Amino acid sequence: MTASPTDIDLLIEARWVVPVEPHAVVLDDHAVAVHGGEILAVLPVAAARAAYAPRERIELPEHALIPGLVNAHTHNPMTLLRGLADDLPLMTWLQEHIWPAEGRVMGPEFIRDGVELAVAEMIRGGTTCANENYFFPDVIAATYRRMGFRAVIGLPVIDFPTAWATTSDEYFSRAVEVHDALRGEPLLTTAFVPHAPYTVSDENFERIRVLADQLDIPVHLHTHETAHEVEEAVAKDGIRPFARLQKLGIVNERLVAVHMTQLTDGEIAACAVAGVSVVHCPESNLKLASGFCPAEKLRAAGVNVCIGTDGCASNNDLDMFGEMRTAALLAKAVAGDAAAFDAAYALRAATLNGAKAIGLGDRVGSIEPGKRADLVAVRLDALETQPLYHVASQLVYATGRHQVSDAWIDGVRKLASGELLGIDTVAIRAKARAWRERIAAEDPA
Known part of the structure; x- marks a missing residue:
């Protein structure tokens, strides 16, 4: 008898997963299963779909998923x-x-x-x-x-x-x-x-x-x-x-x-x-x-x-x-x-x-089961990152931060398709401008 898929919070499916540990590995068409803010598994997309019933599924077909x-x-x-x-x-x-x-x-x-x-x-x-x-x-x-x-x-x-x-x-x-x-x-x-x-x-x-x-x-x-x-x-x-x-x-x-x-x-x-x-x-x-x-x-x-x-x-x-x-x-x-x-x-x-x-190596910094789900998705289909031969090289030598599309901290989504979630950017911008007026007026330069 086939076991029923396990209910989980989140399944992120990416064109590439770059776990960092093991070193220099890039996993094609893999998924990361997350529940309660913890990474449960890193496995091929087809296997993940068979094993898990996520409340939320994120598909990232042109992205690299990396540790935050x-x-x-x-x-x-x-x-x-x-x-x-x-x-x-x-x-x-x-x-x-x-x-x-x-x-x-x-x-x-x-x-x-x-x-x-x-x-x-x-x-x-x-x-x-x-x-x-x-x-x-x-x-x-x-x-x-x-x-x-x-x-x-x-x-x-x-x-x-x-x-x-x-x-x-x-x-x-x-x-x-x-x-x-x-x-x-x-x-x-x-x-x-x-x-x-x-x-x-x-x-x-x-x-x-x-x-x-x-x-x-x-x-x-x-x-x-x-x-x-x-x-x-x-x-x-x-x-x-x-x-x-x-x-x-x-x-x-x-x-x-x-x-x-x-x-x-x-x-x-x-x-x-x-x-x-x-x-x-x-x-x-x-x-x-x-x-x-x-x-x-x-x-x-x-x-x-x-x-x-x-x-x-x-x-x-x-x-x-x-x-x-x-x-x-x-x-x-x-x-x-x-x-x-x-x-x-x-x-x-x-x-x-x-x-x-900083004493957090057992919690974050790589995409491994048992670690907390601090994850970042980076779009690699931009003209500036084409053609793509080697994912890690492209991330370091050609990718800009504007290509970051999604981010999770402890399994909580903080950025969705480039949009910040739960952060009032209008208020932050206004405060920054007010501080600029005060500080600039008193600087001797």
């Missing part, structure tokens, strides 16, 4: 500073424009409105998870929760007063409060986000190390971003920032090291041994002339390399498709090797590697 992209480093409230102070050196950009602007406007409303704009942009571009690094993490978390977006909420620590906290003790007490408040949240986890070695003391790094171990969370840190940063550290401390972090016990499998443009071969080897993840932010580094992350050397050494956009003030977008392409091309130029950082690895860096770095 994971933006492994971003400052999403800074969408409201997009384009404020372009074409300036890093420290001029920070000290004369960005930090003063933040000092004038940073508060719960700025944070909320910036995250709303970022979430809308990210979903439209195929990003379903962000590793967030900014102040007012309580407001950031509430906004992500309300919008149904997956995120790691950064718990900031920095050695000077801000609108969020004024003393080290306050930074830590508020960090623990936010972490405790988010326990059990299905889409939200936390990480410590000390700003950088040059803005965080040894004592605070030691406190972070202890608490990160106790709370079992990552440490998300800008480091070795520029040659100037490294030179200043050597002049001040007598050692490079990475060596100082090693002495303080920060260099371990919890460390998510962002930028890393200034690395010796010994430091690369140490990252591999310690299990450090490195976030490559190529477009931000190019724009600020910060240097070149040796992404291919890191990959070849066995380091988990992932990709982030950085904030919109220095990029100026949250386009992970553009970032993948730039990361792959730049890695080839830096390595002097056209085979370096190939398309399949670039896609992995933008999905599963990012998920692993």
Whole structure:
């Protein structure tokens, strides 16, 4: 007797499914079965139709279905500073424009409105998870929760007063409060986000190390971003920032090291041994002339390399498709090797590697049974992506974020045929324009 098809929530049938794990595999005419937000199976369309009776069936005949992209480093409230102070050196950009602007406007409303704009942009571009690094993490978390977006909420620590906290003790007490408040949240986890070695003391790094171990969370840190940063550290401390972090016990499998443009071969080897993840932010580094992350050397050494956009003030977008392409091309130029950082690895860096770095590798980042259904459909029938020989190569080297048609987070549809669901884009646009009027009027440029 033939078994009856199993009732499920959703069956997505795609011309191609790119699961990321197994690596470099593309499945023709496959379907993904989803129930309760979980991926139940990945199987040929004919077999899926025989096995399942879905409440909703989505047919994607000209699409690649990929895991939702994971933006492994971003400052999403800074969408409201997009384009404020372009074409300036890093420290001029920070000290004369960005930090003063933040000092004038940073508060719960700025944070909320910036995250709303970022979430809308990210979903439209195929990003379903962000590793967030900014102040007012309580407001950031509430906004992500309300919008149904997956995120790691950064718990900031920095050695000077801000609108969020004024003393080290306050930074830590508020960090623990936010972490405790988010326990059990299905889409939200936390990480410590000390700003950088040059803005965080040894004592605070030691406190972070202890608490990160106790709370079992990552440490998300800008480091070795520029040659100037490294030179200043050597002049001040007598050692490079990475060596100082090693002495303080920060260099371990919890460390998510962002930028890393200034690395010796010994430091690369140490990252591999310690299990450090490195976030490559190529477009931000190019724009600020910060240097070149040796992404291919890191990959070849066995380091988990992932990709982030950085904030919109220095990029100026949250386009992970553009970032993948730039990361792959730049890695080839830096390595002097056209085979370096190939398309399949670039896609992995933008999905599963990012998920692993931020402690979510068992939940998202690949299309596998048992994982949560964070999925993105990309149309590949546009003139710009014809003819199509190799799906992964086309996704990385020819596809634009405007070709993202559909997205799901935890099995909930957030984008349908290019239209955002449950997001008031008219209100978001109006708020962004109001902030622009206020911020532009007070900027010295």
